[in-house]
Each structure stands twice: as structure tokens, then as C-alpha cells.
Amino acid sequence: xxxxxxxxxxxxxxxxxxxxxxxxxxxxxxxxxxxxxxxxxxxxxxxxxxxxxxxxxxxxxxxxxxxxxxxxxxxxxxxxxxxxxxxxxxxxxxxxxxxxxxxxxxxxxxxxxxxxxxxxxxxxxxxxxxxxxxxxxxxxxxxxxxxxxxxxxxxxxxxxxxxxxxxxxxxxxxxxxxxxxxxxxxxxxxxxxxxxxxxxxxxxxxxxxxxxxxxxxxxxxxxxxxxxxxxxx
Numbered sequence: 480x481x482x483x484x485x486x487x488x489x490x491x492x493x494x495x496x497x498x499x500x501x502x503x504x505x506x507x508x509x510x511x512x513x514x515x516x517x518x519x520x521x522x523x524x525x526x527x528x529x530x531x532x533x534x535x536x537x538x539x540x541x542x543x544x545x546x547x548x549x550x551x552x553x554x555x556x557x558x559x560x561x562x563x564x565x566x567x568x569x570x571x572x573x574x575x576x577x578x579x580x581x582x583x584x585x586x587x588x589x590x591x592x593x594x595x596x597x598x599x600x601x602x603x604x605x606x607x608x609x610x611x612x613x614x615x616x617x618x619x620x621x622x623x624x625x626x627x628x629x630x631x632x633x634x635x636x637x638x639x640x641x642x643x644x645x646x647x648x649x650x651x652x653x654x655x656x657x658x659x660x661x662x663x664x665x666x667x668x669x670x671x672x673x674x675x676x677x678x679x680x681x682x683x684x685x686x687x688x689x690x691x692x693x694x695x696x697x698x699x700x701x702x703x704x705x706x707x708x709x710x711x712x
Contacts, residue, residue, distance in 0.1 A: 522589060522615075524554050524555040524589070525555070526555060527553060527555050527556045528553060528555075528584050528585060528587055529554075529555060529587060529588050529589065530553075530554045530555065530587055530588065530589040530590075530591060531551055531552065531553060531554065531560065531580075531587045531589070531590055531591070532551070532552045532554055532590075532591040532592070532625055532627050532628040532631075533549065533550070533551050533552075533573070533590060533591070533592045533598065533628065534549075534550055534592065534593065534625060534628040534629070534632060535547050535548065535549055535550070535568065535595065535597070536548045536550060536632045536635060536636065536640075538636075538640045538645075538651075540645050540646065540647065540648065540651065541644055541645060541646050542646075544566070545566070546564060546565060546566050546648055546651060547564070547565060547566070547567075547568045548562055548563065548564045548565075548635075548655060549561070549562065549563040549565075549568050549572065549573060549576060550562050550628060550631060550632055550635065551576065551577075551580065552627055552628050552631045554591070554627050556666065557627065557631075557666055558663050558666050559631060559659045559662055559663055559666075560580055560584070561576050561579070561580055561659075562635075562655050562656060562659050563575075563576045564648060564651050564652040564655060565648070566648065568597065569597055569600075570596075570597050570598075570600035570601075570602040570603055571602055572597075573597050573598065573602070573603055574602050574603060574606050577603075577606060578606075581610065586610035586611065586612055587612055588611075588612060588613065589612065589613050589614075589615055590607060590612055590613070590614045590615065591615050591617070591624075591625050591627075591628070592614060592615075592616060592617070592625070593616065593617045593622075593625060594616050594617065594619055598614070598616070599616070634662070635655070635658070638658065639654065639655055639658040640655075
């Protein structure tokens with residue numbers, strides 16, 4: 480620092496003066512405990528098939544062999560679109576499931592996922608680039624950023640995984656897929672009932688507006704002219 484400015488003092492002299500003056504120079508920066516940039520709010524989908532959420536859930540067979548299940552949920556309709564079961568699910572399996580869904584429903588605009596290696600890999604990134612999909616990753620240690628898929632996985636564990644005792648991987652796939660179909664039908668029934676109630680409410684509101692009549696004009700504010708002294712108005 481001193482040589483570029485023209486000082487020819489040695490290292491020992493500089494260090495002695497530094498100690499005598501009691502100078503303290505921080506060599507390490509303090510760690511930030513908060514983010515310097517505020518995280519933007521995630522986009523809320525306005526229609527079906529606009530945003531999907533992905534995550535993994537773990538379980539094991541009766542012989543102790545573990546397996547994983549990839550779950551995909553439509554955030555707007557809360558439908559369980561797919562559940563893929565396997566011992567080792569990687570990025571290529573995630574792309575395969577997404578391709579099957581795209582052939583049936585089309586590609587979404589957004590994908591919500593955590594920072595797992597299966598989702599941050601090159602294969603999923605290329606798939607998103609090819610389909611024009613934006614991937615929004617959750618913050619580390621913040622499962623609430625992907626609350627919809629966490630709620631779906633909780634229901635899957637409570638209503639299916641904790642109830643059944645799987646002997647083989649094929650049996651696990653069959654029972655989990657049967658549970659997904661039942662849940663999807665229940666969700667669709669609920670959506671149809673909600674939409675029917677909204678239509679009924681809109682019709683009732685329109686009928687009430689039509690029944691309201693406009694107020695009639697009255698002569699409440701009319702005053703007759705004051706007669707003059709000659710008897711004529």
C-alpha cells in the first residue's frame with residue numbers, strides 16, 4: 480500500500496509504527512445474517528396449468544429397501560398430476576415425467592422446486608429452456624416457499640404411505656397411483672362444486688340488481704307561487 484505512493488520504509492518499521500499507534504485493521508469481513516436483497520414474491524398462478532410444483536418424498540419397503548417418489552402438483556387446481564416411484568430417481572427421470580405431462584397438458588410457465596441436485600442439474604435446465612419455462616427455486620431451509628407440494632406430500636404420507644405395507648416397488652407404484660387418482664377426482668369434484676356455487680351467486684346477484692327499481696320523481700320540493708295583492712299570480 481505504501482510503495483505505490485512513494486514511501487521506501489521497510490516492513491519492520493511500518494509494523495512498529497502500526498503497533499505504537501494502536502491501529503486495528505480488519506482482515507475478515509463479518510458474515511451477513513440477512514440477505515442484502517429482499518426476495519421477490521412468487522408469482523401466483525391465475526389459471527390451470529400455469530405453475531407446477533415438484534418435490535421428492537422418501538419411504539421404504541417391508542424388507543428395509545428405501546425408495547423415492549417424485550410428486551408433481553398443479554398449484555392453481557391443487558391436482559396431483561403425477562407420482563413417479565423408483566429406487567434412484569435422478570434428473571433424467573424428472574425430465575421423463577415432465578415430458579409425459581407436457582404431451583397431455585402442455586408445458587407450464589413456471590416450475591417451483593427446491594435446490595436438490597435432481598432439479599438444479601443440466602437436464603432439467605435444458606428442458607425448461609426448450610419449453611420456455613422458468614424455474615423458481617426455494618430458499619435453503621425454507622420449506623414454506625413450496626407450501627403446496629409440502630401439504631400434498633403430507634397427505635400422501637398420512638393417507639397412503641403410513642397405512643400400506645409395501646412388499647415390492649411395483650405394489651408401491653400401483654397403490655400410490657390409485658391414491659392419486661382418488662385424490663384427483665375429489666379435487667375435481669370440489670372445483671366443480673365451487674364453480675357451480677360461484678355461478679349461482681353471480682346469477683342471484685344479477686337478479687337482485689334487476690329487481691331494484693329506480694325511485695319515482697315526486698313533488699316534495701315543489702312550492703306553489705305566492706298570490707299577489709291584485710289576486711292574480
